[in-house]
Amino acid sequence: MYSHERSLVKRLEGKPFVLIGVNSDKDRAALNKVMDKEKITWRSFWNGGSTQGSISERWDVEGWPTLYLIDAKGVLRHKHVGSPGEKALDEELDKLIAEAEKTAAAK
Amino acid sequence: MIRTTFGLLALLALLPALPARDKAETPTPTQQYQALVKEYQTAMMEFRKAYFAAKTPQDQQKVFQEKYPRPDKFAPRFLEVAEKNPQDPAAVDALIWIVQSQVDTSDPKGPRAKALKILFRDHVQNEKMVKVCYRLGFARDEESRQLMRAVLEKNKYRSAQAHACLSLARQTENRLRLARRFKDQPEMAKRYEVIRGKEAFEALAKADLDKLSKEVEAFYERIVKDFADVAAPDSGTFGEMAEQKLEGLRHPILVGKPVPEIDGEDIDSKKFKLSDYRGKVVMLDFWGHW
Numbered sequence: 056m057y058s059h060e061r062s063l064v065k066r067l068e069g070k071p072f073v074l075i076g077v078n079s080d081k082d083r084a085a086l087n088k089v090m091d092k093e094k095i096t097w098r099s100f101w102n103g104g105s106t107q108g109s110i111s112e113r114w115d116v117e118g119w120p121t122l123y124l125i126d127a128k129g130v131l132r133h134k135h136v137g138s139p140g141e142k143a144l145d146e147e148l149d150k151l152i153a154e155a156e157k158t159a160a161a162k
Numbered sequence: 163m164i165r166t167t168f169g170l171l172a173l174l175a176l177l178p179a180l181p182a183r184d185k186a187e188t189p190t191p192t193q194q195y196q197a198l199v200k201e202y203q204t205a206m207m208e209f210r211k212a213y214f215a216a217k218t219p220q221d222q223q224k225v226f227q228e229k230y231p232r233p234d235k236f237a238p239r240f241l242e243v244a245e246k247n248p249q250d251p252a253a254v255d256a257l258i259w260i261v262q263s264q265v266d267t268s269d270p271k272g273p274r275a276k277a278l279k280i281l282f283r284d285h286v287q288n289e290k291m292v293k294v295c296y297r298l299g300f301a302r303d304e305e306s307r308q309l310m311r312a313v314l315e316k317n318k319y320r321s322a323q324a325h326a327c328l329s330l331a332r333q334t335e336n337r338l339r340l341a342r343r344f345k346d347q348p349e350m351a352k353r354y355e356v357i358r359g360k361e362a363f364e365a366l367a368k369a370d371l372d373k374l375s376k377e378v379e380a381f382y383e384r385i386v387k388d389f390a391d392v393a394a395p396d397s398g399t400f401g402e403m404a405e406q407k408l409e410g411l412r413h414p415i416l417v418g419k420p421v422p423e424i425d426g427e428d429i430d431s432k433k434f435k436l437s438d439y440r441g442k443v444v445m446l447d448f449w450g451h452w
Contacts, residue, residue: 071442072442072443072444072445073444073445074445074447075436075439075444075445075446076446076447076449077446077448077449079450080451083431089451090429093451098428099449100427101426101429101431102448103394103398105394105395105396107403108396108403109398109402109403109406110406111448112403112406113406113407113409113410113415114415115411115414116448117339119448120447120448120449121448122448123415123421123445123446123448124443124446125421125445125446126443127441127443129420130418130419130421131415131416131417131418131420132418133417134417144445148443148445155441155443159441
């Protein structure tokens with residue numbers, strides 16, 4: 056279920072990239088068990104234990120999953136309600152990372 | 163002879179008094195309601211077991227068709243309990259069950275429509291109305307809107323009022339989202355008209371988007387003004403949630419614009435911020451394991 060996320064984290068290790076979750080599960084203890092089992096190693100914000108929590112309200116999330124791709128300068132570049140597929144995500148992320156590396160190299 | 167009689171008397175004294183059984187016991191409305199709930203839950207458990215045991219999609223489909231406990235079969239039985247015992251405390255429970263279930267929402271003569279009518283007539287002030295608010299937040303019918311309005315204005319329990327206000331906000335926002343989609347996707351709009359009819363379609367197609375948008379905001383502003391301290395579902399307060407929502411409505415997060423900060427906690431309750439990762443490409447993934 057989380058195989059693409061795990062592969063992204065692995066593939067992009069050492070690059071200017073980070074996967075951050077915002078989780079809407081009800082129970083923290085149960086969630087910790089899930090994260091161990093599914094090898095979810097990336098960090099997640101706690102959305103207050105519901106799909107009506109403060110973070111998802113601020114970010115106008117109406118469907119799960121929703122993905123926001125934010126560039127290295129903090130600007131939103133893509134929003135997806137539901138995954139657009141591994142290929143599309145990989146392409147979008149690779150472009151943004153190349154951009155970030157170029158900017159860093161120019162400094 | 164005397165000893166035997168004494169023994170008999172002693173025996174009789176030890177026997178427990180037997181209750182008079184002059185008629186068959188009929189279950190109370192509460193017992194009837196609970197029996198129905200148990201029947202439904204048992205059927206659901208058996209369905210789930212059989213579904214997970216099924217090996218192929220065809221088998222799964224067969225299990226679904228044969229074993230899934232249909233809400234439209236149960237709803238009339240719950241309705242009967244409510245209609246036959248309108249003054250009994252079990253009535254509101256039975257009606258709430260119907261509204262919470264997946265029974266068809268589009269039939270104006272069906273058990274759900276009848277349940278909404280009775281709730282509107284008899285139970286607007288009941289604290290238990292809080293239980294239908296989340297589900298009715300997804301509803302599109304006028305009766306659901308009227309019921310939530312009535313709870314907001316007449317119920318004395320602030321928790322029920324707050325939940326009803328949120329329900330109205332979400333109903334209105336759903337209409338706004340649908341009306342916006344009509345403009346972006348005329349194909350989808352056409353399909354909607356075919357399925358739901360001309361009247362329902364025109365109500366949305368001709369909607370004033372600005373007015374709807376202001377209505378949504380007004381509900382959240384009301385929550386901040388009147389129900390800020392009421393405990394929100396699961397955690398935090400209605401005020402906190404509504405303020406974040408208003409911020410999201412007034413300063414939407416758009417492609418090409420800088421994103422706002424997130425100042426929060428992780429699953430282990432450690433504080434961290436989105437801005438900690440400035441300089442890196444971030445994939446922010448709103449997820450849940452359900």
